Amino acid sequence: MKTLMLGNEAVARGAYEAGVTVATAYPGTPSTEITENIAKHDEIYCEWSPNEKVALEVALGASIAGARSICSMKHVGLNVAADPLFTASYTGINGGLVVVVGDDAGIHSSQNEQDSRFYARASKVPMLEPSDSRECKEFIITAFEISEKYDSPVLVRLSTRTSHSRSIVDKGERRDYKLKNYKKDINKYVMLPTMARKRHGAVEKRMVQLRKYSNSIEINKIEWGSKDIGVVTSGIAYQYAREAFGDISYLKLGMVYPLPEKLIRNFAKEVGKLYIVEELEPFLEDYMRSFGVHAIGKELLPVLGELSSSIIREKVLNIKTGTNKSINVEVPVRPPVMCPGCPHRGVFYVLKTLKLTVSGDIGCYALGALSPNESIDTCICMGASVSVAHGMEKARGRKFGKKTVGIVGDSTFIHSGITGLIDIAYNKGNATIIILDNSITAMTGHQHNPATGYTIKNEPTRQVDLVKLANAVGIDRVRVVDPFDLKELEEVVKEETSVDAPSVIIARRPCAMLKPVSFDGPMRIIFDKCKKCKLCLSVGCPAISDMGGYPEINEAICVGCGLCARVCDADAIEKAGVTNE
């Protein structure tokens, strides 16, 4: 049956059809929907792991035990999972193991735009790259076959545009995959130096075989057209190239590591001008140059951001895009904002009031760096808020430390914040860490995590007790506050930053977008009382605007959380429909 599927759904479908029985992931844009869709199948054990390293280790364990397993993550997640990846390359697999990684060219929702293909080369693991949803499904199935044929994990690289565009997929049947026998084999699975040295040899042998295989694998294919121009390309870049160049010749690489040297040489010989069209780094270009095939690539095309067919047309073919006229008006930008009712807003209001230095982290609350909250100083990677705050204090001393806090979400804290907290306790730090506990992994679209008490399949489970956890690692001072209780929050933050002891403040209030969260209707301004001080605007809520002097509340988007009323000195904000007299 033909269905319109997101690339991510198609990956999930491929895993289902390939007979996968174990799927793991930590959510991350653009990869999240892969595992959300796999979770819909009762036949597959599926989990949100605490982080990508754990996710890959669980998937590897499942593979060693004989199951086909799949592990998905965003590009930066692969940094976290790099440790098991490099050694999984040595141990190889038993049941097929596929690692899906979603790159974010253009940085739609990430902290960098690294190119995951380098991981394939560095870990000596083959990598496939689909260009639309149909290929997403098919390549996953192929990846499992390669994994089992060559005793290797296989990487599959997606991009934001392959993950988040829908195209047509033919659904197939699920194959009946029987668990492989499990046999203890310390030479293969125990990577002590003696065994690891031998396995490194096995990896090199496998690379020789894979290089040979890459010349005949069906997903590396030549599409002949006019031979004046030849383009070597892969993934989403192929689609842009097709649109820009039209009827020329393409060598479309389904496998981007290792590269098919013979096939590329033959293609290069047949065509006139040879181009390489790839998104982000000159990975194919440098690789091809290493075996003596030179082509035009990054001297014309950018390494920054996403490619597009118009960029290719302009840079390579010198054809200007026929843009329609614009109207000469200043168009204000519309950056993303925290939602109306967002519990984080209370925290940022207090942090800004207290003029603290704030190490931030990855999640919706990173938006607190933007105007008008402007209360975040750093945002690096998952969990870094905790350790960066510690490092700042160690560098500049206690006085600076007293004006510094780290802020981290519940899921991010579990992912990698906890290790930083252990460091603070162990190494006699005094940092104050605020855990923004909104009871969900919000930014990626509401996934459960170990602190929410539910699994990916919405089953109740054991719940991490953040208070006890902090206590257990050596933090004696742990306070729980409601971030909308601004007075109390301010007091607690003042107290905890001033004491010479490490502390954790848990600002607990569920995400306003969660279904059970409801407020009782929008607020309104009482114009007679309003002093036009604009304090309410400083909370940075999209529902309140400055309408020529007076603030005005947009009833269509105000949820009625009342935070603006709490900051108002003049008592000039009330529930709409409620009169004061």
Add this chain to the structure above:
Amino acid sequence: MNKLNILIVGVGGQGTLLASRVIGNVALRKNYDVKVSEVHGMSQRGGSVVAYVKMGQKVCSPLVEKGEADVILAFEQLEALRWLEHLKHGGKIIINEQKINPMPVIIGKAKYPDGIIDRIKENYDNVVSANALQIARECGNIKAVNLVLLGILANSISIEKELWLDTIKKTVLQEFLEVNIKAFEAGYSIR
């Protein structure tokens, strides 16, 4: 139909995703090749969002680039203005009259431009505007804004109405179906 490129622009949370999905499925049922590109993640949080729908005999790139949109469906005035350059010469633009202030306007650092729709109408030939929020309210739910706009769009595409209605029935939740169909019909009657 040889090729149709549609750009749907709006503000995160306005329901642009549902609209793009319905159009995509209508195209699929007409046996066109089709690609629908969406925005997930950070920008969905009240930011400027865009979805691309492309249909035809064969669709390669999922993106609709500058000068390529046959139709722009704008859920908000400022977003219509932001994406105008994407309209093909002679293309059609459908604008919801709703205004949503972006943060720089809210905090007084920028001004929301005046008279956007009038200026677009002065400069482009094929412009339809409607107060979809008001129409949705009259239909019973302000959240049906997207279906009103979808109705206006459907009327300008040569695909039979029944197919749109049937696809909507299969896409939206049962509890909102009635109001959504009503909203779609209201949009469909706008020229």
